[in-house]
Amino acid sequence: MLSRKQLQRYSRQIMLPQIGEAGQEKLGAARVLIVGLGGLGSPAALYLAAAGIGELHLVDGDKVEISNLQRQVLYRTNHRDKDKAQVAAQQLTAANPEIRIHAHCRMADEGWLTDLLSKQSFDLVLDCTDNLNIRHTINRVCRTQKVPVVMASVRGFSGQLVSFDFRAEDSPCYACLFPPAAEQSDLPEAENCSTVGVIGPALGMMGSAQALEAIKLIAGLPVSSLNKLQLFEAGSLEWRALALASNSTCPVCG
Numbered sequence: 001m002l003s004r005k006q007l008q009r010y011s012r013q014i015m016l017p018q019i020g021e022a023g024q025e026k027l028g029a030a031r032v033l034i035v036g037l038g039g040l041g042s043p044a045a046l047y048l049a050a051a052g053i054g055e056l057h058l059v060d061g062d063k064v065e066i067s068n069l070q071r072q073v074l075y076r077t078n079h080r081d082k083d084k085a086q087v088a089a090q091q092l093t094a095a096n097p098e099i100r101i102h103a104h105c106r107m108a109d110e111g112w113l114t115d116l117l118s119k120q121s122f123d124l125v126l127d128c129t130d131n132l133n134i135r136h137t138i139n140r141v142c143r144t145q146k147v148p149v150v151m152a153s154v155r156g157f158s159g160q161l162v163s164f165d166f167r168a169e170d171s172p173c174y175a176c177l178f179p180p181a182a183e184q185s186d187l188p189e190a191e192n193c194s195t196v197g198v199i200g201p202a203l204g205m206m207g208s209a210q211a212l213e214a215i216k217l218i219a220g221l222p223v224s225s226l227n228k229l230q231l232f233e234a235g236s237l238e239w240r241a242l243a244l245a246s247n248s249t250c251p252v253c254g
């Protein structure tokens with residue numbers, strides 16, 4: 001049962017037939033992990049906190065730098081040198097004090113992620129990182145732990161979004177699409193947002209899209225990026241979708 005305060009706070013989404021009180025209760029009961037509180041994680045976390053996701057876990061080992069502020073909309077100039085996960089938790093709590101927020105000021109690695117996802121049941125992981133090795137790690141751990149994942153990335157003016165529901169035995173995975181070895185030879189690890197230019201609002205679009213897909217997945221609505229690579233071009237404002245299938249030679253799920 002939703003409280004009077006919850007009915008008031010979330011009234012504009014509860015009045016949507018796609019959400020309703022039942023959908024709001026599902027959002028309130030959900031536990032979501034957001035890996036990376038940068039240009040994607042900022043809008044994604046803001047929208048998920050605002051929407052009333054019951055428990056958010058925020059993972060980031062970085063501190064706020066002035067050069068982050070062009071796109072990482074959770075942070076202010078006076079947050080310089082502070083832990084991103086800690087500041088993000090404060091900002092989100094100010095936006096919505098009704099939800100539980102846990103800040104993890106560290107980098108996610110395979111052992112730590114496996115431990116976290118096996119000890120508590122998570123409904124969803126949002127991959128908001130800008131590093132291919134961590135992305136492949138998140139893919140492997142989520143698949144093993146059977147936790148759905150929504151991934152996004154942006155380079156320059158080009159965005160990618162894809163989701164996998166690993167509760168389904170026959171789900172494809174990120175490595176079906178981009179095998180780890182091939183990807184690493186194309187794009188060295190060092191090539192992330194710190195070395196490649198990126199336009200801020202494109203990160204806003206893709207991070208918001210991740211929050212949207214998360215809400216849809218938790219509320220039981222169709223998820224348009226499920227097993228589909230959604231490509232967004234900020235230059236032309238055009239979206240394209242490529243359907244994915246499991247790859248029998250995939251090193252992770254084949």
Ligand SMILES: [Zn+2]
Pocket residue numbers: 172173174175176177246247250251252253254
């Ligand atoms: Zn695979």
